[in-house]
Amino acid sequence: MPGGAGPITWTFRVRYSESDQMGLAHHGAYVTWLEAGRIEWLREHGFSYRQLETEGVLMPVIELALNYRKPLRFDDEVELTTQAAVLGRSRVAFSSEIRLRNEDTIRSTGRVVVACVGPDGRPRRLPDTLTALLPAADATASA
Numbered sequence: 001m002p003g004g005a006g007p008i009t010w011t012f013r014v015r016y017s018e019s020d021q022m023g024l025a026h027h028g029a030y031v032t033w034l035e036a037g038r039i040e041w042l043r044e045h046g047f048s049y050r051q052l053e054t055e056g057v058l059m060p061v062i063e064l065a066l067n068y069r070k071p072l073r074f075d076d077e078v079e080l081t082t083q084a085a086v087l088g089r090s091r092v093a094f095s096s097e098i099r100l101r102n103e104d105t106i107r108s109t110g111r112v113v114v115a116c117v118g119p120d121g122r123p124r125r126l127p128d129t130l131t132a133l134l135p136a137a138d139a140t141a142s143a
Helices: 027-044 049-054
Strands: 008-013 061-068 077-086 091-100 106-115
Touching: 008 027, 027 049, 027 061, 027 077, 027 091, 027 106
Parallel strands: none
Antiparallel strands: 008 077, 061 106, 077 091, 091 106
């Protein structure tokens, strides 16, 4: 069913190595968390990123946007919710919201766009099994 795959939520704690001298989550850690959210979204919906790569489907990041609204601190328990949407035949946008666990306030948002390419680096169509799960981007709020 097109658009059948919904958002997933990944829970984790801000590690000491991800915080700065003030105890705040370092801005660079957010990029790693967004990557984990993408991988978990794929896994949760039946796709192994490793298997996709083995099949010649590579997904380099071509766009990244982060909006920091309220800081996270060392040892905070965090929920990262990620959803995905198709942006054409060879691109997917993953939009994420980051909150403290059991809190409604959005601490940050992120959007990562990946392109589907082959081992030669040339664009290729997304696998039909993946696009069948995804709504079009205009049906998904961007972060």
